[in-house]
Amino acid sequence: MNTDTKFIHVAVCGAHMSGLPLNPQLVALGGEFVTKAETAAQYRLYALNGFNPARPGLLRVKNDGAAIELEIWKLPIEKYGMFVASVPSPLGFGTLEISDGSHVQGFLCEAYATLDATDISHHKGWKHYITHQ
Numbered sequence: 001m002n003t004d005t006k007f008i009h010v011a012v013c014g015a016h017m018s019g020l021p022l023n024p025q026l027v028a029l030g031g032e033f034v035t036k037a038e039t040a041a042q043y044r045l046y047a048l049n050g051f052n053p054a055r056p057g058l059l060r061v062k063n064d065g066a067a068i069e070l071e072i073w074k075l076p077i078e079k080y081g082m083f084v085a086s087v088p089s090p091l092g093f094g095t096l097e098i099s100d101g102s103h104v105q106g107f108l109c110e111a112y113a114t115l116d117a118t119d120i121s122h123h124k125g126w127k128h129y130i131t132h133q
Contacts, residue, residue, distance in 0.1 A: 008080050009034060011096050011106025013045070013070040014056040014126045021053040025086065029079040034072040038124075040097040041067045046109065046117035047129065048090070056126045057091065057109025057117060067099055069125030070106065080105075 010031070015022040018033060039058070042065040046057045058068060075083060084093050090113035096106040123129040 004074070006077055007074040008077050009104045010073050010075050010080070010083070011037070011039075011070045011098075011104045012073060013039075013058050013068060013107055015051075015053050016073075016107075017071050017127060020127075026073055026075070026083070029083055030076045031073045031079075031083075034074050036069065037072050038067040038069050038099045040099050040101070041065045042097060043068050044114070044119055044121045045123070045126065045129075046114045047120050048109070048113055048117050051088075054130070055091065056120065056129070057113055058096075058107055059109050059111060059114055060096075066121040066124065068121065069127070070096075072104060 016026050017023060042060055044059050044061050044065065045068045046059065048055055048057045087093065090110040092108055092110065093105055094108040095103050097103055120129045123132060
């Protein structure tokens with residue numbers, strides 16, 4: 001997906017999406033919106049507890065996965081480390097599989113944090129969830 005070596009494509013699926021509270025952080029680092037996409041149907045999305053602003057956790061699963069909407073942004077490669085370092089636990093970064101079979105770096109969540117979280121996968125994405133609360 002990413003052919004420009006000066007940038008890295010980053011998938012966001014929560015508060016960093018366009019129009020949401022943490023999007024200015026991404027823009028301030030030189031992030032530019034590329035496209036909307038969805039994951040392969042191998043993920044679950046959870047509303048995590050204890051975050052302000054509210055944030056989801058994306059977890060890859062072996063069974064009963066769903067395709068989750070996300071946005072792909074391009075970020076200058078020299079800013080990527082700063083962006084990743086700003087992400088609080090239990091969130092982190094890893095390789096996500098997109099519905100077209102390609103892969104991109106993006107937000108993931110440690111499994112333990114989903115044990116007391118609400119599974120919102122049936123909403124198919126964070127923006128759908130927050131508009132239907």
